[in-house]
Amino acid sequence: MNDTASDEEERITLTHGTGGQATRDLVSETLTAGFEDAGDALVGLADFDDGAVLPVGDKKLVVTTDTHVVQPPFFPGGDIGRLAVSGTVNDLAVMGATEVRGLTSGVVVEANYPREKLERIADSMAEACREADAPVVSGDTKVMGNGELDGITINTAGVGVAEHVTPDSDLSPQDVIIVTDTIGEHGIALLAEREGIDFEADLESDVQPVNDLLAAVLEVGGEAVTAMKDPTRTGLAGALNEMARKSEVGIEVTDERVPVTGDVTGAGELLGLDPYQIANEGVAILGVEPTAAEPVLAALRDHPKGENAAAIGKAIDDHHGRVVLDTGIGNRYMREPSKEAVPRIC
C-alpha cells in the first residue's frame, strides 16, 4: 500500500482530466512548465483561460484549441462533431472573439470504424460550422490500429479577432452575474444515455455554438461586459469559482434565480448529481457592470438561444475567491467539484 501510493503519484488518473484543481496542478507542473515565456501574449497559457490573446498590429487575435473524447460519440441532442465545433467556437466567443476567422479539424479514427458514422460526424460538424458562421480552413486525419483508440477523437483549434477581450479574471465587485440559458443539460443527458437510464423525460444535450448570442451581448453591453466564461467540464460551480479566484472577488448566487429545468433537477436528485457541477456546452456566464445588466438581459432574451437567461447573483468585495450560495433557506459555499461527476463528457 505504501509503495503503491508512490506508484499512483507517477500515473495519470481520470481525475487529472476533470478540468479542476488536479488538472491545473498536473498541467502547470508538466505540460506548461517549459513554456514560461508567453511571448507578447496578453492572455497566455499560464492564465488557464478559455483561449489565448495575441496582439497583431492594433488587433487582438484570440487562439484556442480543444480535444474531444466524448463517450458515447452520439448522444441525445448532438454528437462529437457538433461538440468539437461548438466547444472551440464558444471558447473563442467567451474571450470576446465572436466572429470566427477559421477552425482547424484534426480527426483520429480507430481502424474498423464504420464509414457511415464518420460521415454523420462530418455532416454535423459542417452544420455546426454553418450555424456559427465558422469556416474550417485546415485539417488533418490519422488512423490508429484497432484497439489503440476508443473509436474517434477530434481536435479543433480556432482563431478569431476580439475588439474587447473578456477574460474570466476581470470581474469587479457589484458586477452582475448572468447565465445565458438553463444549466446542466449536457452532462445529465450524456450520463443518462451512457447508463441507459430512461427518465421518461426530454433530456437532451444543450450543445450549440453561442457566438451569435454573445455577439448580441457585446453589441449592447460593449466594454461594460467585463468577463465571460464557458462553464464546461466543472459546470457552473467550477466556472464561478474560477472567475472568483482569478478576479479576486467573491461571488454571491441566489439558488432560486439559477435557471434549471425540472427534468435536470429531478434526474440530478435521483442520480445524486448536483446540476451546478455538471457540464454545459451551449451556455455562457457573463459578468456585466450593473448599469448594463438590464439591456444585456433584454438582448439575451430577444435571442432564441437566450430566452431563459437570468441574472443569478453578483460579484462582492468579500469571501474573496469563493462562491456563496443563498439556498433560500440558509447560506453555504458553492464548491468546485473535486472529482469529475461524469468523465469523458466533452
Next chain:
Amino acid sequence: MSEGDPTRAGPTGSIPGGDGDDELQFRDPEKAEALADKIAEIGDDLPDPPATVMHVCGSHEQSIAKFGLRSLLPDSVRLVMGPGCPVCVTNMPEVDEAVALAEDGVTVATYGDMLKVSGTAKSLDDARSEGADVRVVYGAQDAVELAEDLDREVVFFATGFETTAAPTAAAIKADPPENFSILSAHKYIPPAMDIVAEMPDTEIDGYLAAGNAAIITGHGIFDDIVDRHGLPVVVGGFEPLDILAGLVKLLEHIRDGEETVENAYPRCVTEAGNRVAKEQLWDVFEAVDGEWRGIAHIPDANLELREEYAAHDARERFDIDPSALREASASQHLQECICGDIMAGTADPTDCPLFGEECTPAEPVGACMVSSEGTCKIWQEYGGRPEL
C-alpha cells in the same frame, strides 16, 4: 419527474416524484425563516450555552450542509454529526476479513461506498484491482440474485444500521441459495448513542435521532436513552423544514430541562415502529459487543447472525484469516486521520490537517471522505460550516 413549468428554479426546487405542494411543505423559505427566528429566540434563553445538539445520520448532514442550515443557527447552538455514517464506523478488521475472503477466491458483494474504505493494509477496491472478484450491489437481495446466477461462493459484506440490517435479515429469512452467505458488519445505533452521550469531551445536550432508522425501530426505543442520560431526544425527518422543526422542539426541551422523547416526524415514525421488520431483524441477528471504527468498543452494538443461520454465516463457513493483512501497518496518512474524533462530535472536518489536501473524495484517506454519508465528504461537497 416534475412536470409543468419547464424552468423551475434551482436544484433545491423540486422533489423527485413529488409535486409543487411538497416543495412548499418542506422547503418553503418563509417557513424556514420563521423556524430560524424561533431557534434564535430559544437560543437566547438556553441555560448553559452553547447547547450541543448531535444528529446521527449522514442524510441529516447532507440536508444540513446542502441547505446551509448551520448558517441559520445562533452562536448558542452547536449542531454536530455523531456516528451516523455506517460505512465510516465499519471497523478496519471487518474490512480485513472481507479483503481476505476476496483474496481467497470468494466473490465478495457489497455496497459501492464500501469499496474504497481502507482496511489495515488495503481496501476491497485494492483487492479488486489485484484480481479479486468484488462486486457492487444495491442491497442484500441483489447479492442473493448474484449467488443464484453464479456457480460459486458469494459473500455479501453486510454493512449499515437498522435500515440495511432489516433487508439483510429478510434476505436470510427468504431461504437464499446454499452458496450465499453474509459477513455481517451491521451495527445498531442506540447503544452507540449511549456511549457517545457519556463521552466527556462530547458534552451532548440533546439528540436529533434519525427518522429513517426510527421507522423500523419506533421512537419508543429512545426512552431508555432519555432515562439513562437525562437528555431529550427528538426524532426528525430529512427535508430542511423537518430538521429545523426538530431543532425547535429539541432546543425547547433543552431550555426547559425536559428529559423526554418527541416524535417530530410523525408522518413516517410511530412509537412501535415496523413490527415485522423488527421481528425479522432480531430473529436473524443478535446484538454483541464490538468495536466501532475510531470511536469505541461498544456493548451490544454489533449485529451477529444467530447460530441457527450459521449455514449462511461467512465466519462459520470459511476459515477467514486476515492475519497477513494485519501485519502491515496503516499508512502514515491513515494514522493522522481524525475520522473517529469527528464521528464522536469532538472535532470538525476542518480541524483535520488532511481535509481537502491529502484527503479528497477522489483520493480519500479516511472513511469519512469515502462515503456519501461521511461528514468529510459532505463538507467537501457543500463547503462545510462557513461563517456566512
